[in-house]
Amino acid sequence: MGVKERKLREKLDREQSILAAAKRVFLQKGLAAATIVDIVAEAELGKGTFYQHYRSKEEIMLAMSEQAFRELHEHYVAAVAVGGTALDKILRTTRTYYEFAMANPAYFSFIAFFESPYMSTMMPEQLVNILTTIHGLMRGLRDEGLADGSVRQDLDADLVANTVWGTSFGMVQFIVSKSSYMLQDQYNDTDKQFDTYLAMLESSLRAPTTGR
Numbered sequence: 001m002g003v004k005e006r007k008l009r010e011k012l013d014r015e016q017s018i019l020a021a022a023k024r025v026f027l028q029k030g031l032a033a034a035t036i037v038d039i040v041a042e043a044e045l046g047k048g049t050f051y052q053h054y055r056s057k058e059e060i061m062l063a064m065s066e067q068a069f070r071e072l073h074e075h076y077v078a079a080v081a082v083g084g085t086a087l088d089k090i091l092r093t094t095r096t097y098y099e100f101a102m103a104n105p106a107y108f109s110f111i112a113f114f115e116s117p118y119m120s121t122m123m124p125e126q127l128v129n130i131l132t133t134i135h136g137l138m139r140g141l142r143d144e145g146l147a148d149g150s151v152r153q154d155l156d157a158d159l160v161a162n163t164v165w166g167t168s169f170g171m172v173q174f175i176v177s178k179s180s181y182m183l184q185d186q187y188n189d190t191d192k193q194f195d196t197y198l199a200m201l202e203s204s205l206r207a208p209t210t211g212r
Helices: 003-029 036-043 047-051 057-081 086-103 105-115 125-148 157-182 190-205
Strands: none
Touching (some): 003 105, 125 157
């Protein structure tokens, strides 16, 4: 490995170390309360070293958003690989999103940050690319659903992808924000709540059966 390659590897390793420290800090303190000072302390770095990699708290939050979406995409790909009809895959990836969010609350915070009105209008190219990839995966499942007859024919591919994403995000956000008291109510179990959402989503997407 040459000097240039070694320095690049060291840079990438340092950035991953900073992001790991930031994830721990954001999980513990929340996105609003966490500071760069907290992240620098957790990463055991000097401020000067930190600023060589990230210029602001927003920049590191954008980097964390990208990381969250990349890991979510990996889970989507695994869910699709299980097989079944296109509708099965859409529902399975949507459930995967819920399970990912519940298992990774810090990452869901970054996804929510991306969806918030405070999101920067200048997104890094890498983040745009992974979002485009996720949208393309969902759009492709709709097209596959037309071919295998599992998804309604009258639904536009881009609108399906956007609607599935938007409604699943809203449902997960509702569950995350309300779960502290929902779990105390015997009539409001979070898994059942998401199951109900999935049943409604399935009903809205499923192609009508032909009459006999």
